[in-house]
Amino acid sequence: MLFTSQVPALLQSVLDGARASATTARKADAAKRLDFFHDGQLPHLLEQLERKFAQPEKLTPVFVNVVKKIVCQLALVYLDTPKREVEGSEADKELFALIVEQADLDAVMKTASRYVKLLKTCMIRPVWRNGRLDLDLLTPDLLDVEVGDSPRDVLKVMVTHYAESGRTDEVTYSLWTPETWKRLDWRGQEIEGGPNPYGVLPFLPLWDRTPTDSFWLPGGDDLVSIQEAINLKLTDLLHVIEAQGFGLGWIKGGEGGGTIDAGPGQMVELPEGGELGFAAPEAPIEEVVAAIDKLLKWAAISNGLSAASLSTDPTSESGVSKIVGNRELEEMRRDDVGLFRGYEKRLFGLIRAVWNHHNQGQKISEAAALRVDFADPKPETSEKDQAATWELLLGMGLISPVDAAMERNPDLATRDDALAHLLRVRDETAALTENRV
Template sequence: MTLCFQYSIIWKRGTGMLTGLELTRAMYQRAIQECSNRRKDETGRMLDYYNDSQLSYMMADIQARYKFPEKINPVSLNLVKKIIHALAMVYLRDAVRSVDGTEQDKAILAEIETSAAMPVKMKQANRMAKLLGTILLRPVWRNGRMDLDVLTPDVLDVETGDTPHDLQAVQVTHYSPTGDANEVTYSLWTPESVQIVDANGRRVSEEENPYGCLPFVPCWGRPVSDFFWQRGAADLILVQDAVSRLLTQAAHTIDYQTSSVCFVKGMEGRTTDDLTLGPGSFVGLPSGGEIGFVSPQAAIEKIMAVVDYLMKQAAVTNGLPAATMNTEVTEESGVSRIVGNRELEEMRADDVALFTEYERQLFDVFRTVWNVHNPDRQMSVDAVFQINFADPKPSMTATEQISNWERLMGLGLASPVDIILERDPDLTREEAKARLLMIRDEMAEFSTVRL
């Protein structure tokens, strides 16, 4: 059981003491609460790093490490976002969703896919699952249409049964836009009811759950078998801290040691204020005196070598090629990195299998929520959902692409219609056929015209 609600310790009347059982329960609830708070704090930090909000953490580190922190200017780059985007490979292109059912079923699915912005939301879900380890997806009827919420662990508490997949209750925290802790509310969902609780733990309202089930779909970044809450990319946060610290140190060193420093020998008893240095100036020096400039030997290259090593090792240990963190501009796309890389291909295959199941569960919840709010236009209970994820293909030049198409047609494995569909995936097969016939007619019409 991992659900953590608002709680309070009730003193036994007349004695001001707790019984042994009551004390054990109170300590258990406190431990659960502390565990939940740590998880939410960690989630908040990960989201801050991903969303380019690292400054407050860097300033705290600078305050602790430097004697004069006001002289230090923080420098960072978003390593976390870069690697998370490279790891989230399921939705390289929009998935093709369809339903084996009636024409009305197909029309409703298309409407849901558009109103809920499924291509954008599911790509976000893939990234958040990689970053945070565990998220919840919530199909919701809002403003007369279907929508999809991607809920992160910092606003969630759950209760599970014997396995992490057995979701029995979900509590969602709703923070006040003004940041007032007294305005925080909680919505507690069970298959039977929906309760709204205020910041003091008082029940504001309770009503029957109209769906008869929990309208949430758990989504993990990797297959899960033990704990509901997974750690996510905690290792990237440590590397990000190290890289930011080194970059700040390098920038500080450059700031103080970029220019040469003037020195004067043999001028004991006189201050540098007595000297005027510059073109056309004349300075009298005692015997053995000397004026010169020295260039500091700052270890900038060594620092940057460590930064480069950390960034590339962070990529490699997460299954990505070191070239992912290459600062040189190349024409290699995300798809090209996957093709031919056995480890990445296997990782993506595993993730596609996971998200195929998540999408099927989402469809079932979408159908339930839709049918409750649209009694006169319902989706069939026997409609079967299908999804097809785009297979990654290597980038080819125009000449290589033409040669590949000719070879496939020569082997009888493709037709000109397949080529048109590959160039314009938004077309149906009938539309592609019509375009092909139009092209052939135009070619015949203009074949005798000289350009």
């Protein structure tokens, strides 16, 4: 009876330990990927060398950031700034334009698209801070999430706030549900809290693909693994080059073992028939270089890129030209655009909830909605060919001069801006014509 009564508690303890272990591994993996992306690979490489070599201090660690190169080439949704248009009143449009500028929405979303490719799952949180709306980009190493029947049914979100001092007893947590929020200390004791003022979780999950059975999407391990292999081979290569660069001195015909300290301008006395010389070791430099090149190409191809995208030969190939003609990348971008169009619309709803709570006298209306238009990448053409294309489309009635003006000048953020620009150009042209007459 005693044994039976302890089974549920024992089982729960095992499950809790497994969950804690999985959470720790997930957070460590996310932190490592962020280190790799942000050029913080040296500590990880030194740890590898210590595990693999008896005298790692004799090696000079070398790395190149392949992870960042590939991730930035795959994150193509925000290759151009999307056109966002609020369907609502003029006041709604003005308020959202102010928020976009203050929160630096374009830069945050571009970084978010890269983090999604790197980490597969992350979150954006609209937050009211210092009298303005800001956007926090939260990565898996900072997050714990509880979901319901579906990965998209988020019930609770906990954010870890690490102390700059690195002290464990200064770590705090923010725990949010749709109904409440709490601030917890490092022991999990409540410091402060209250009702959730927004009525919804102010967190937007971002995924690299639609989640099916897990909130935290798997994937990307191959890129990390190849990065580590390349770093080891680069370190090996430098060590081999150093070893081959200096010949190994030898003495033949000496009376015993030992060494002779000799250099230019010195004379060495040898026994009769003795010889002195240097031997250059045969190092497999070409083989190591070929192996590194092969790893780079495999990393590119396995992620939907061309082998030339990681070539060491300099090219002037633009981001657009990498996409156009590459069907795998084109399809990948279409999928990503579909995801991020939905993310932007849901983020607009969260921004409205946070903004309206803190700005009771200047609210965004509940009827307002966001429309987002992501520009399709097009092959680069000369201005003459572009002008001919615009003339053809204008003649067919498929575009207006406003579309051509906005495409030519991305700083014309709205159609009203483009129309005002065209009217100003028309008036200036008429004035110049009258003066000539």
